[in-house]
Amino acid sequence: MSLAAVTLLLGATTHVFSNAWLMLTDRSNVIPAESSILWFEPYVINQGASNYWLYGKDRTNYYHFAHMEQALYLYLPINNSCPGFDRENIRTWCNVRIGKHH
Incomplete structure (x- = not known):
């Protein structure tokens, strides 16, 4: 498989390029x-001066960028049983886990 084909495949099936762009253009990401x-x-991306993410997900978890002293972000499993859960409202999340600082 050629390098061009691999690059196109990565771009079409993953979020690698958009994530790399976010990280390059705003160091808070x-x-x-x-x-x-x-x-x-x-x-959900912040619409202010910085374009950092507020909410995100992957194959197993939802994430909320908290940017607090105690935690950079919070997360919980996609398969959760939070009553009234709204993936775009941290107040509806239950049993959140604290993300690791880099």
């Missing part, structure tokens, strides 16, 4: 340690 540059998908 991080990929959660529990995820990967291939599978992490930001689905």
Whole structure:
């Protein structure tokens, strides 16, 4: 398989290029340690001066960029049983886990 074909395949089947762009253009962007540059998908982006992600997901977890002293981000499994769960509202998340600092 040629390098061009591999590059096209990566771009078509993963989030590697969009994640790399976010990380290059805004240093506050991080990929959660529990995820990967291939599978992490930001689905809510801050619309202010910085374009960091607010909410994201991968194959197993939802993530919320908290940027707090205690935690850079919070996460919980996609298969959760939080009553009234809304993936775009951290107040509806239950039993959240604290993300690792890089």
